[in-house]
Amino acid sequence: MSFAKLKLHPTLLENISSLGYTTPTPIQEQAIPVIIQGKDLLGIAKTGSGKTVSYVAPIINHLIGGKQAKKSRQPKVLVLVPSRELAIQVVEVFKELSLKSPIPVKSMAVYGGVSINPQMKGLFGVDILVATPGRLLDLQSSAAIDLSKVSTLVLDEADKMLNLGFHKEMEEIFDLLPKKRQNLLFSATLSDQLSGINRVLLLDPVVVKVEDKV
Numbered sequence: 001m002s003f004a005k006l007k008l009h010p011t012l013l014e015n016i017s018s019l020g021y022t023t024p025t026p027i028q029e030q031a032i033p034v035i036i037q038g039k040d041l042l043g044i045a046k047t048g049s050g051k052t053v054s055y056v057a058p059i060i061n062h063l064i065g066g067k068q069a070k071k072s073r074q075p076k077v078l079v080l081v082p083s084r085e086l087a088i089q090v091v092e093v094f095k096e097l098s099l100k101s102p103i104p105v106k107s108m109a110v111y112g113g114v115s116i117n118p119q120m121k122g123l124f125g126v127d128i129l130v131a132t133p134g135r136l137l138d139l140q141s142s143a144a145i146d147l148s149k150v151s152t153l154v155l156d157e158a159d160k161m162l163n164l165g166f167h168k169e170m171e172e173i174f175d176l177l178p179k180k181r182q183n184l185l186f187s188a189t190l191s192d193q194l195s196g197i198n199r200v201l202l203l204d205p206v207v208v209k210v211e212d213k214v
């Protein structure tokens with residue numbers, strides 16, 4: 001199995017191969033076609049199994065094949081993560097996979113613990129926003145960001161976000177998004193708490209669960 005078999009945009013394939021990746025991991029092989037079809041997805045696979053590229057690749061595939069958008073404060077993709085460290089890691093993967101692109105794709109991470117002003121300024125022209133829930137709500141209440149055009153929502157490490165007590169903030173954010181959108185939820189484990197949020201969030205999802213080899 002190669003990335004080329006996943007019918008990805010040729011420029012994206014170049015970016016993937018620049019990273020030295022030759023073969024998709026099992027979660028990537030199963031999740032990428034489902035996400036390209038526009039379906040909601042629940043992806044469960046252990047830490048280190050390559051979940052990031054399993055949503056970053058199809059999202060970039062969609063954006064670089066589209067038209068250049070007018071510069072605004074209206075991201076099309078929102079990725080919620082539990083920590084600043086993960087926000088920084090994930091935005092790096094978005095940048096690497098859109099390094100070469102027929103149209104410019106701007107990815108940005110926002111998180112708490114640092115001054116909000118540079119983030120407010122930097123949000124102009126953003127296509128993909130990777131955010132921790134608290135800082136995103138602060139930016140939203142200062143009108144630095146408009147979430148009404150988000151067409152894809154990703155929750156990465158959804159289990160950790162719930163364990164950290166972000167439930168209320170997450171619900172507040174969901175209420176700011178268009179009703180019609182694609183929802184992608186990734187987690188290392190499937191807890192009862194997570195099943196609760198799946199039911200409200202995901203519309204007839206495809207479940208991809210990669211079992212540990214024993």
Ligand code: ADP
Nearest residue numbers: 021022023024025046047048049050051052053
């Ligand atoms: P997870 O989110 O499931 O914990 P990550 O997305 O952080 O996993 O990926 C774990 C590691 O695997 C990263 O260092 C990443 O660069 C690497 N990786 C991801 N996909 C591939 C691939 N197809 N081939 C080789 N390495 C990969």
Ligand code: MG
Nearest residue numbers: 051052156157
């Ligand atoms: Mg991860």
